Amino acid sequence: MNDGLQAVFLDRDGTIGGSDIVEYPGEFKLFPYTAEVIERFNGKGIKVFSFTNQPGISRSEAAEDDFVRELKAFGFDEIYLCPHHHKEGCHCRKPSTGMLEKAAKEHSLNLLKCAVFGDRWTDIMAAKSAGCIAILVLTGSGAAAYEQNHLTSDVQPDHVAENLKAGADWVLKPSVERSR
Template sequence: MNSKKIEAVFIDRDGTIGGTGHFIHPKDFTPYPFSKTALKLLKDNNIKIFACTNQHRISKGEATISEFYNEFKLLGFDDAFICPHNPSEGCDCHKPNPGLLLEASKKYNLDLMKTAFIGDVGSTDMLAAHSVGAIKVLVLTGWGNGSLHHHRHTWSNVVPDYIAENLLDAAKWLMDNV
């Protein structure tokens, strides 16, 4: 992996950047204490950081997509790729489908094999990353521990490249190993 130059990192929101893994409105969302340091580490190494999140509560009118975009901008993200749809709609952008990653690739001319995805859910984040050949980093915050142990069967055909304690551990590992 050391020969790869990483072009961008996709980062899930709920349970990865902060929160509990459950929906929290952008005005009430608080990042974990280490998250801003992790994001700064990636940006200081000239790596684009993109939020990549399923937010079906948008389709229920509980938040707006612009509220999420503003939140991610304030956190220092270069862009955000957000699926606003209910999972039952069958869209291409709801993770584990790769639509958000493909959209980012087209918009920023990315080689997705030279990207990484950091997330806390194997059955969405890790499967989406795997489908495009991205480096897969599972964090143990949010749903991560349960995803790794109790729900491993839902993504048993995929192995994360690294299992991180949290977003900062994931960012440090990427800087040291990719």
């Protein structure tokens, strides 16, 4: 395992595939490199978890089971999904850390040895609040999120990557080669 990295949390929409809008199961397509990235982490003994807000479930626009089935088929070890609308005030919806904390408890993880990949600032905020390595990808909403927040936010990613594959390349380098 690389520098003790225990797990990675991958956001869905805009990070592993799709675009800057939610595409429901059946319409959603992975980026061409995503399956390879998931296999690469698994091959190094690193757990790969889904980490996604899906408020369409609470609005009855989609079924949670469909998301779980789709994400499991992509090769995720576990699915952490918040089905709540942002006005519901739950503890799991990003930027809250509920999904990360639940995964840590269920899999005996040290979140300081985990990385979060996402295309929205809420992904970065959740990661940093939980002590994870935070990687902003510029796919999906990532470029717009970076432009909107990198000069003004107190919370900053540890790394900004062109896409999930480039972010994986960075996080899998020995820590002496990456500057955190």
